[in-house]
Amino acid sequence: MSNQPTRTIALEANEQGFATTRLDALLGWARKYSLFQYPFVTACCGMEFMSVASPRFDLARFGAEAPRFSPRQADLLWVVGTISQRQAPVLRRIYEQMMDPKWVMAFGTCASCGGFYDNYTTVPGIDKIIPCDIYIPGCPPRPEAALDGLLLLQDKIARGDRTPGIVKPREDPMTHLRQHPRGLPLLGGIPNSIPPSGGPSAGSKSDKEHT
Amino acid sequence: MTVRVLDKLKERFGSAILETHSNFGDDTALVAPASWKEICTFLRKDPQMDFDLIIDLCGVDYPHRAETNERIEIVLHLCSLPKRARLRLKTRVGDEELNGAEVDSVTHIWPGANWFERETFDMMGVKFRGHPDLRRILMYPEFEGHPLLKDYPAARTQPLVQYRNEEEAGLPLEKIAPFREDEGMSFGRNVWNSADENN
Numbered sequence A: 001m002s003n004q005p006t007r008t009i010a011l012e013a014n015e016q017g018f019a020t021t022r023l024d025a026l027l028g029w030a031r032k033y034s035l036f037q038y039p040f041v042t043a044c045c046g047m048e049f050m051s052v053a054s055p056r057f058d059l060a061r062f063g064a065e066a067p068r069f070s071p072r073q074a075d076l077l078w079v080v081g082t083i084s085q086r087q088a089p090v091l092r093r094i095y096e097q098m099m100d101p102k103w104v105m106a107f108g109t110c111a112s113c114g115g116f117y118d119n120y121t122t123v124p125g126i127d128k129i130i131p132c133d134i135y136i137p138g139c140p141p142r143p144e145a146a147l148d149g150l151l152l153l154q155d156k157i158a159r160g161d162r163t164p165g166i167v168k169p170r171e172d173p174m175t176h177l178r179q180h181p182r183g184l185p186l187l188g189g190i191p192n193s194i195p196p197s198g199g200p201s202a203g204s205k206s207d208k209e210h211t
Numbered sequence B: 001m002t003v004r005v006l007d008k009l010k011e012r013f014g015s016a017i018l019e020t021h022s023n024f025g026d027d028t029a030l031v032a033p034a035s036w037k038e039i040c041t042f043l044r045k046d047p048q049m050d051f052d053l054i055i056d057l058c059g060v061d062y063p064h065r066a067e068t069n070e071r072i073e074i075v076l077h078l079c080s081l082p083k084r085a086r087l088r089l090k091t092r093v094g095d096e097e098l099n100g101a102e103v104d105s106v107t108h109i110w111p112g113a114n115w116f117e118r119e120t121f122d123m124m125g126v127k128f129r130g131h132p133d134l135r136r137i138l139m140y141p142e143f144e145g146h147p148l149l150k151d152y153p154a155a156r157t158q159p160l161v162q163y164r165n166e167e168e169a170g171l172p173l174e175k176i177a178p179f180r181e182d183e184g185m186s187f188g189r190n191v192w193n194s195a196d197e198n199n
């Protein structure tokens, strides 16, 4: 659908007609707005997940409001929080119980890569045991990041794309600091000598001023 | 009050009390492992002591003390609500290979010690004689070794689920340290590993 020009089809009352589309595009469109989610919440990120799901940030706006507490009825698995080695078989089993097509969202640093639990207890990222579609970094991520992740996932579903995606930060906090007249107030100005890291907002004019 | 507890212990158990101090009001007694249960029973049952509340029981690994069979220090924190007193009791057991790392369980004196002793067993490998149900409590039964011992390798994990292989996952699967030294974690994995190489 994306490579065809958009057409407006307006039918008057009593008029009959039809629209054509590709079947997979139609299916993708239907799927992306009817995600049934299974929240697998294990740790502190759960607080942010509650916030995302509740009225203030309101996941329901994006057609993903119905949590299912049986994996057999769900098609989106939110892995929210730290997954310990001891929980790994459970997570794996829940994933296997879900019906195709299914998507997995890694909510937070722990679920994405193990975070700072760099030791014997924790699975270093759920992608070591199940496939993962979207990574939402942050400890915990802000609810906006989770919404960004959901939109990214919907976009991928519509395109039929299964390559993993990572939610980008909305704003690079370093940009602010680089624009500070005296360099970086907190870090003693060291990073001023570091070239911008190619992020979306890194090449701003303040970088040129400093060099 | 505070000094009296220690004095009483010394008076009653003599040479079984190896060391005492009460720095900053923290009464501490290091006792011989053989008298562990006897001393605990006394502290609980004696009307003048009446330590009715167990606060914590845990283990500490001191590898350099292994030659004298004092590798694991077991630390017990007690509190007496009626007498408003607190006491820390320690004992040292075990050699390099954790032979002899055993003391009597105090679960029958303070039922709350049950899970603390299981945790100490799980993390440190100390056996508690007479414990009703000495199993691992945090780690899974398949886990080998005791992770809080200093000689447990920092990078060793024992996954219950086979990790996916690299083609399937499409990403490198070796564990990477989350923060490097220049990112403020000077005690991170890299430093630890390079210390291993030098040894």
Ligand code: SF4
Residues within 6 Å of the ligand: A043, A044, A045, A046, A080, A081, A082, A107, A108, A109, A110, A111, A115, A138, A139, A140, A141
């Ligand atoms: S990423 Fe941070 S907030 Fe989320 S589960 Fe891990 S430690 Fe908790």
